[in-house]
Each structure stands twice: as C-alpha cells, then as structure tokens.
Amino acid sequence: MNSKNRFPTQASMIIYFLKGSLKYFLLGVLFSMMVAFLDMINPKIIQYTVDYLIDDADSRMPFYMELIIRLSGGREHIRGHLYVIALIVAFIAFLCAVFRYLNKLFNSKAAEKLIKRMRDKLFEHIMKLPFAWHGQHHTGDIIQRCTSDVDTIKVFLSEQLTSLFRIVIMIGLGVYFMLQIDLKLTLVSAAFIPVIVMYSLFFHNKIGSAFMKADVEEGKLSAIAQENLTGVRVVRAFGREVYERERFEKKNDEYTNMWIHLMKLLSAFWTSNDLISGFQGMTVVIYGTVLCVQDEITVGEFIAFVAYNAMISWPVRLLGRVISEMSKAGVSVDRLRDIMNAEAEKYSESTEKPDLSKDISFRNVSFSYEKDGIDILKNVSFDIKAGSTLGVLGGTGSGKSTLMYLLDRLYELPNDAGHIFIGGVDIKNIDMHYLRENIGLVLQEPFLFSRTLMENIGITQNKADIKDIKRAAKMASLDDTIDSFDAGYETFVGERGVTLSGGQKQRTAIAQMLVKKPPIMIFDDSLSAVDTETDAKIRAQLDGNLADSTTIIISHRITTLMHADHIIVLSHGELIEEGSHEELLKNGGLYRRIYDIQIQGGGEDNEAE
Ligand SMILES: Nc1ncnc2c1ncn2[C@@H]1O[C@H](COP(=O)(O)OP(=O)(O)OP(=O)(O)O)[C@@H](O)[C@H]1O
Ligand SMILES: [Mg+2]
Structure with a gap:
C-alpha cells in the first residue's frame, strides 16, 4: 500500500468509524x-x-x-x-x-x-x-x-x-x-x-x-x-x-x-x-x-x-x-x-469546463489495463470533426470499447501515453463530472435496474421530465413497444432487465442516454440486438433530432457504419485504415473484405470477424 494511505493503522480507521x-x-x-x-x-x-x-x-x-x-x-x-x-x-x-x-x-x-x-x-x-x-x-x-x-x-x-x-x-x-x-x-x-x-x-x-x-x-x-x-x-x-x-x-x-x-x-x-x-x-x-x-x-x-x-x-x-x-x-x-x-478518483484536480461540442482528437494514444502489461491500444491517432459521425469497426478485442472508456475517463490515460483533446483542451484537465455528464455513453452491456421503465430511462437525471423521457423513448424507437405493455412506462423491469428482450434492453439504454441530449454521444455496439430496420430508424431519428451532437458509433455491422462521415478500422489495438465508406471500399483493405462478406456474401448477419 502506498504512503498516502488514509488509514495507516487499524485503530485510525476504528476511531474514524466511532465518530458519533x-x-x-x-x-x-x-x-x-x-x-x-x-x-x-x-x-x-x-x-x-x-x-x-x-x-x-x-x-x-x-x-x-x-x-x-x-x-x-x-x-x-x-x-x-x-x-x-x-x-x-x-x-x-x-x-x-x-x-x-x-x-x-x-x-x-x-x-x-x-x-x-x-x-x-x-x-x-x-x-x-x-x-x-x-x-x-x-x-x-x-x-x-x-x-x-x-x-x-x-x-x-x-x-x-x-x-x-x-x-x-x-x-x-x-x-x-x-x-x-x-x-x-x-x-x-x-x-x-x-x-x-x-x-x-x-x-x-x-x-x-x-x-x-x-x-x-x-x-x-x-x-x-x-x-x-x-x-x-x-x-x-x-x-x-x-x-x-x-x-x-x-x-x-x-x-x-x-x-x-x-x-x-x-x-x-x-x-x-x-x-x-x-x-x-x-x-x-x-x-x-x-x-x-x-x-x-x-x-x-x-x-x-x-x-x-x-x-x-x-x-x-x-x-x-x-x-x-x-x-x-x-x-x-x-x-x-x-x-x-483504495484511492478514490481525483475529481478535484481537473477543473476546466470547456465547450464540448468541438473537434475531438486522439493523439498517439497507447494503453494497457495492467501496469507493464501488453498494449491494448498502440499509438492510435485520429480526429472527429465537431457535429460529425464517426464509425468504428474492428474485430473482437481490438480495443474499440477501451478507446471510449478513455474518452469518458473511466480509465485514466497515463501521462506518457498520448493525449485526447476536445476543442484543444486535454481531457485530463476537464472537470470529470462535467465531462461524463456531457458524454452520453451507451455501454456495450447495458445494465438496467429493477425499477420501472420510466425510472430506468430517467436514471441519468435526478428528476427527469416525463416529456423528455417520452421524447427519448421515441428517438430510440422504444415508444411503440412501451405502449404495447399493459403498464406502459410503469412496467416493472426485472432484475438486470430480464423481463425485456435483448433489443428492448438496448433501446432502453439508448433512451437513457438521450434524455440528456449530450453534445457527444457514443453507441458501443448498441444496435447489435435490434433488427436492421429498427437500426436504420433509430439512426434517422438521431440525425434529425441531434444533428449538432458529435456521434461515435461502434459496430460490427457495415450497414450501421457506412453512413458515418468518417470511419476508422482497428485491428489488435492499431488503427489500420480510415476514411469515408467509399474511400475504404476503394482501398481494398479489411473494411472491404468485411463489406464483401456481409453485403455481397448475402447475409447482413455475418459480422466483423
Ligand atoms: N478491465 C479489463 N482488464 C484487462 N483487460 C481488459 C479489460 N477490458 C478489456 N480488456 C482486454 O482489452 C482488449 C480490448 O478490449 P475491448 O473491450 O476494448 O475490445 P472491443 O474492441 O470493444 O471488443 P468487442 O468488439 O468484443 O466489444 C481485449 O483483449 C480484452 O481482453
Ligand atoms: Mg467492446
């Protein structure tokens, strides 16, 4: 244990607990x-x-x-x-x-x-x-x-x-x-x-x-x-x-x-x-x-x-x-x-609150989960224009989710391992609450609480407005499903959301995030369990309603990504290709190969390796 221990001795902690x-x-x-x-x-x-x-x-x-x-x-x-x-x-x-x-x-x-x-x-x-x-x-x-x-x-x-x-x-x-x-x-x-x-x-x-x-x-x-x-x-x-x-x-x-x-x-x-x-x-x-x-x-x-x-x-x-x-x-x-x-997150050390609807840049980002462990991300650099949509493609374990955790500062990027900037400000200097409040991250494995749908969707807010909740549900194409339930928004979601289907759970998680209207939105494989039609419907809703937000979509499905302004392709932690859909097709690299398998191979269900 390090020397900054809050309770160096057993007695010191007992005395602390005994207060009162x-x-x-x-x-x-x-x-x-x-x-x-x-x-x-x-x-x-x-x-x-x-x-x-x-x-x-x-x-x-x-x-x-x-x-x-x-x-x-x-x-x-x-x-x-x-x-x-x-x-x-x-x-x-x-x-x-x-x-x-x-x-x-x-x-x-x-x-x-x-x-x-x-x-x-x-x-x-x-x-x-x-x-x-x-x-x-x-x-x-x-x-x-x-x-x-x-x-x-x-x-x-x-x-x-x-x-x-x-x-x-x-x-x-x-x-x-x-x-x-x-x-x-x-x-x-x-x-x-x-x-x-x-x-x-x-x-x-x-x-x-x-x-x-x-x-x-x-x-x-x-x-x-x-x-x-x-x-x-x-x-x-x-x-x-x-x-x-x-x-x-x-x-x-x-x-x-x-x-x-x-x-x-x-x-x-x-x-x-x-x-x-x-x-x-x-x-x-x-x-x-x-x-x-x-x-x-x-x-x-x-x-x-x-x-x-x-x-x-x-x-x-x-x-x-x-x-x-x-x-x-x-x-x-x-x-x-x-x-x-155990050391708590240092909220107090970063205090800047810049406008987050600006360009995002990853500069030479390398990361490993364990000290001196193998690098999960290797020298990754790319830019996302403010208000644009970035698509991220990559095989299982290639580091896509890790990139997003770093942007949300769920994991801290070490000092000598590159930088992430939003509007030119290193995210290390941005107030952590402020940053997370303004980045809407739909996690790859959504977690729902055993509360009502209404409470689950409004969970990001202390007191969410019903109108906002309904608007978010509509954008996530969840409104029709909810209306079909007897108890509507008051439907009780079982432990970990077991009473919902996989796609319904994913859409609830998306609605959760949309209640906030954040300037940066991340969908980590969040549309994998919904059918292609609903997938397209949700993306159209987002384009129409939240055109100003910078959007990052991670997916194994080319049809989900192909309309993005810019697409990056990751393989084993390295950025191997980037460009628009057309450019990547022309390049004839991994993107092209996956495209051929998924689109030309006749099945949209053949997903990235
Ligand atoms: N908490 C963790 N501790 C240690 N290693 C981890 C942790 N989370 C992920 N990894 C490792 O990091 C690598 C990248 O994981 P990551 O979740 O970023 O992949 P991904 O590209 O999102 O994959 P998928 O498409 O399957 O979601 C994997 O090899 C994984 O085993
Ligand atoms: Mg992932």
Missing part, C-alpha cells in the same frame, strides 16, 4: 460498571446478615456499613425489623435493573449508529472508486466485506470490547472483595485464573483457523447459490439442474461436516472447562471450610467468599474466548481498510 457513537459506547460501559458493582454488593449483605444479625460475631466492618446500621436503628432494631434487609436487597435489584436497561440502551444505540456510519462511509467511498478498481474486485467479495466484515467489527466493538471491560471489572471487583475477606483463600482461588484463561485462549486460538475455514466454505456455498440464481436461465437452458444441485449438495455436506466437527471440539472444550472450574470451586469450599473451622474467617465471610468465587468464575472462563475472538476482528478491519484505503 463513541459517547454512547462510553455511557454503556459506565452503566455496565455500575451493574457489576451493584451485583457485587449482594454477597456483602448476606455476609453481614449472617455474621451480625443471625450470629453475634464482632468483626471488621467497614465504616459505611456501621453508619448504615446505626442510621437504621442499630443491630437490635434491625433484628426486629428484618424486612429492612429485604428492602435494601430489593432496592439494589431495582437500581441494577435500571442500570442494566440503560447499559443495553446505550450499547445498542452505539452499535446501530456505528454500523450505519460504517455502511454509509463504505458505500460513499466505493462509489468514488475508479472503474479500474471495480474491474479488479469481485462484487460478491465487496458485498461480503460490506456485510459480514462490517458485522464482525460491530460485534467486536459493541459486544466483545464491552464484554472485556465488564469481565475485567467483575474479576477486579471480585478479587478486591475476596481480598477483604482473606488473603490465603483469595490466592488459592486466583491461582486457577491464569490456568483457565490460558487454556481457553489456547483452545480458541486453535479453533480460530477452523472457524475461518468454515467462513470460507460458507462463502463458497453462497457463491454457488448466487451464481445459480442469477444464471438460472443458463442452468435451465442447458439442463444442468441435476449437476448444479449435486454440486451444491456436496458443498453443503462439506460445510455441515465442518460445523459438526467444530461443535464436537467446542463441546469437549466446555466440558473440560467446566471440570477445571468445578475443581476450583471445590478447592475453595474445602479450604474455606478449614479456615472457617479454625476461626480465621466467619461463616458470613465464608458464604460471601463462595458467592464471589462463583461470580467471577464465568467472566474468567469467557476472558480467553473474548481475547481470542477479538484478535480475529483484526482480519475484518484489514479487509475494510483495503477498501477505505
């Missing part, structure tokens, strides 16, 4: 401390009740207890009014309940605020990341990070970290009260603490990798399910249901067995852990009885001690697990840090 929720976390911890403290008072009350009220022992009593007893009317008075003790216990229980409620309230408030901020900030950042970054990352992985890793961090901060506070406070207070009773007995009890914590830490660290594996298996299982759901048409079309079902069942089996194995390990752990804890309790009871018989401690103190010992037993057993699980959150933090540290 930290105060609630602290309040939660405060109330949890109060609950722990109040919990610890009950054994004391039992101790004093046994020693001073039931028995007559005269032993060390803290000044505040003496004060409370004196204020309540003295020992004899309380003996006659035992309900006072019950009232005190009830009052403590009530306070405890209130504090516990406040603890839960602030904790959940903090957790929800935290997770909201994490989701918002991640989404905001991911939206700013360059096209190239999205090309290198799997959508499934990004979603997994934004859901389960976000959850892990939430659990870490709102449950594990607060548990750790509570556990440490409970153990601390417990040991403190035990020390007040007897040093030797406390030492016996405390001697078990490191053993239990280390055992649990060791076990959970060991089992941690198995949990990770289970996570990976779960990811694979959901990937299979997701793939099959999105690709259900392919699965059905090729009759692969049985194969896919068996593949899923096999993975599911592996996943289930993994969990059964994990559960066996966990059961063995908790049972052995129970055994050690039981042994500790027993030792404390035996040694405590001895001390009690020898009059070193009172009966009340013995009962209180056993109660404290039991109270810290659970936190001690949890400590190892919490520490081990907390260390796993580090992986999730790093996975999110990867996203948050």
